[in-house]
Amino acid sequence: MMRRITFFLVAIATMASLVTLVAPAPGQADGQSAAPYVTEMPPGYRDWRWISSTHEAGNLNSTGALLGNDVAINAFREGKIPFPDGTILAALHYKYVPSDENNAIFGQVQSFVPGAPTNIQFMVKDSTKYAATGGWGYATFVDGKPADAASMKSCFPCHEKAKATDDVFTRYTP
Numbered sequence: 001m002m003r004r005i006t007f008f009l010v011a012i013a014t015m016a017s018l019v020t021l022v023a024p025a026p027g028q029a030d031g032q033s034a035a036p037y038v039t040e041m042p043p044g045y046r047d048w049r050w051i052s053s054t055h056e057a058g059n060l061n062s063t064g065a066l067l068g069n070d071v072a073i074n075a076f077r078e079g080k081i082p083f084p085d086g087t088i089l090a091a092l093h094y095k096y097v098p099s100d101e102n103n104a105i106f107g108q109v110q111s112f113v114p115g116a117p118t119n120i121q122f123m124v125k126d127s128t129k130y131a132a133t134g135g136w137g138y139a140t141f142v143d144g145k146p147a148d149a150a151s152m153k154s155c156f157p158c159h160e161k162a163k164a165t166d167d168v169f170t171r172y173t174p
């Protein structure tokens, strides 16, 4: 009789621990780590200082300006790696279009300017809050609205390739 009860208790304990192993942690829908991402636009970003500009050709055909808050600018200038908590980078992206007005003056197509905005991407450094993604919180906003969580999963795995510069690709343009 005692043996049967013991066996029964052990069986229950085993099942309970299996359930704990398999069950997703609170706030995680699929049991994978649901890394937090940034859903609020950092205020004042349009007044931040310029770090550098980019142009991506091909299908994207975009141009971008990278701006940084004071913590970011100081870190770039001092070559501080890793970037300190409080660093925020803002990448403002636009279509890359010829300027008809300017080209009429030049008499040929040689002037290209930012066209319609496509998105704004942010990287926010908080080594505690965003520990799961290298200390950076990632964000994409289209028309001021945050992208969905699923589309934010690609950011860190690619940015991690810039490990030597704390997951940041852009260099400071003097």
Ligand code: HEC
Residues within 6 Å of the ligand: 054, 055, 056, 064, 066, 089, 090, 091, 121, 122, 123, 138, 139, 140, 151, 152, 154, 155, 156, 158, 159, 167, 168, 169, 170, 171
């Ligand atoms: C396939 C690789 C790849 C993926 C995926 C990717 N990025 Fe980037 N990102 C880059 C590269 C390369 C640059 C620098 C060149 C440029 O800006 O065009 C960059 C630049 C940036 C910058 C400017 C700071 C820096 O590191 O130079 C921000 C901000 C940014 N990405 C945010 C994001 C966000 C948010 C996501 C996810 C939605 C994301 N990126 C996904 C490759 C990637």
